[in-house]
Amino acid sequence: MKFIETLKLALSAIWAHKLRSALTLLGMIIGVTAVVVVVSVIQGFNAYFDEKVANIGSQSFSVRRFSFDDFKNVDTIAAAQRRNKDLTLDEFDYVHERTQLIDKLGARANATRAQVKRGSEIIEDVPVDGATANMADIDNLDISDGRFFTDAENDAQMRVAYIGADVANKLFPSGNSVGNEITIAGLPYRVIGVQTAKGTVFGVPQDNFITVPLKTYASNFGNLINQRSLYFVATAKKGVNFNDAVEEARFLMRTRRHLAANDKDNFGILTPDAITGIRDRVLGTVSIVAIAVPAIALVVGGIVIMNIMLVSVTERTKEIGIRKSIGARRSDILKQFMVEAVTLSAIGGAIGVILAWIVGRIITAVIFPTYLSIAAVIVALIVSGGIGIMSGIFPAWKAARLDPIEALRAD
Amino acid sequence: MSDATLATPTGASALEHGEVLVRDAVPAALISMRDIWKTYQMGSEEVHALHGVSFDVQKGEYVAIIGPSGSGKSTLMNLIGCLDTPSKGEYWINGKNVSEMDDDELARIRNKEVGFVFQTFNLLARATALHNVELPLIYAGMSSTERHEKAKQSLAAVELTDRMMHKPNELSGGQRQRVAIARALVNHPSILLADEPTGALDTHTSYEIMNLFEKLHSEGNTIIVVTHEPDIAARAYRVISIRDGMIEKDERLR
DSSP states (O other): OOHHHHHHHHHHHHHHTHHHHHHHHHHHHHHHHHHHHHHHHHHHHHHHHHHHTSOGGGOEEEEESSOGGGGSSHHHHHHHHHHOOOOOHHHHHHHHHHOSSEEEEEEEEEEEEEEEEETTEEEEEEEEEEEOTTHHHHTTOOEEEEOOOOHHHHHTTOOEEEEOHHHHHHHOTTSOOTTOEEEETTEEEEEEEEEOOOOEETTEESSOOEEEEHHHHHHHHOOSOGGGOEEEEEEEOTTSOHHHHHHHHHHHHHHHTTOOTTSOOSSEEEOHHHHHHHHHHHHHHHHHHHHHHHHHHHHHHHHHHHHHHHHHHHHTHHHHHHHHHTTOOHHHHHHHHHHHHHHHHHHHHHHHHHHHHHHHHHHHHHTOOOOOOHHHHHHHHHHHHHHHHHHHHHHHHHHHTOOHHHHHHOO | OHHHHHHSOTTHHHHTTTOOSOSSSOOSSSEEEEEEEEEEEETTEEEEEEEEEEEEEOTTOEEEEEOOTTSSHHHHHHHHTTSSOOSEEEEEETTEEOTTOOHHHHHHHHHHTEEEEOTTOOOOTTSOHHHHHHHHHHHTTOOHHHHHHHHHHHHHHTTOGGGTTOOGGGSOHHHHHHHHHHHHHTTOOSEEEEESTTTTSOHHHHHHHHHHHHHHHHTTOEEEEEESOHHHHTTSSEEEEEETTEEEEEEEOO
């Protein structure tokens, strides 16, 4: 018997019991929908995280006082606080002079909050940080108006400010902020650039900030230690292995700090991989649970299909007898019921994927970006087909081995 | 009994006693049963449904197998129809030894060599008359255009061209049985095997069906009818009577 005939037969059998088929599929549909929605939420989260937080595109790494591993637990935090020292501008110069593999090396200091004023407009608690001039390139800053500051302005400790869109809008409701003066923590600064509005990431606004030259920051806000901790940001040279550049930076820092071979790093290096690694470590466990729970619905859906197929075989014993009497082989009967189970299951899978796509669109519109990859769709369809095979094989085998004489005698 | 020997090849008289003279030779007859035994295990007891049955059917014969219930005629019909294999003995159909075939080979023989007509018609309820007639051709792997053509011809032969898109529940009993006959003949089998073909029909319709059998026989088809009704058996040209799992009589009527 040709496959197309078997498929036609399966579809007509499914169609003949529309209500039953629909109810049978419900478990499958719910299972597939739930799994695919969870997967697309996780994939959407990862893509969002990579883009917004890990800044994957920038291909930069940073050298800081602490590493992620230092925050494992209370003991490691305490140990790291004793061991690790703030980075210094001398160390920055040391690395800068000796590196072979780093393309751009910039430095930033963590932000402190300050009052910002222009005339009668006052904004409290704006995060203000300091940076070297090349941070504009390293961070791929998207400047909407004006420019970032220069090395000369940094070296001269000029009071110039690069501000976020929220700050600009509040202080300069009519626009034209660039070239005008604002007061930050009691001192006058000239606005030289405004950053394009970015909105929020995980609900945190990205446009409420001010960046001033690093040396200006150090002299006006206090030493670059503790909460104003200094960190370096570096990109690898073209054609250089990223990890080699990271290891070179580590080596230079260790040399500068005279660490013995078996000493732990008393600083931390953060790579995009390390950040996504943290993400995976946290999300990995959650993902497994989040996928496993709706996957149980899939198993139940499979059992429902098997149950209905068994009922169907019993009901259609006579039909099986007739088919056998006119020349259907065991394999024909086996195929008939297998294809029916797989088709049923695959239809459920397809409906589930479509529903999941719709739910994903709704979640994206209302709550959170989701992402449904083609791979996830294909896997969902293959898995639902596979469940069809698993749940169809026993009923089909039962049908195939029926004795034609007995089967013909059935009502 | 002497008439029967006319219809059977050389050595027939010996065969009647359950002995086989030419075991290895392929018989010339269309159907050849040689010392067929069918034994069932009922608990610890062995029940012999057939005790060494031997007979031949030539191409173009019209044979009735008659016997009371429990005589073994159903068992014999299942064996002739290749739904089952004998416990002992050889069964040849169209030059093929069926007795040692496996399930799939039997299915193939049923598809190619045997056309079944059942008492209760055994049509697929959800399928049209045309689809029911096509069914053996589907299992034979025939393409859909060729299948349609052959199924239509077969339905035309039983005068049901105008009913081919009807489902069984939209047809009368006689029409259903004619669909079943069209299905049985569509693959041009070696034998048409009918099991109580008029058992579910009224007298008038029964005669119609028997007339159709007569017509099919006159066209050269080989027909075996299994029945317990003497007047149905009387329409055949040869009657084999079964009792207690043995051939009691094998007589030629015409």
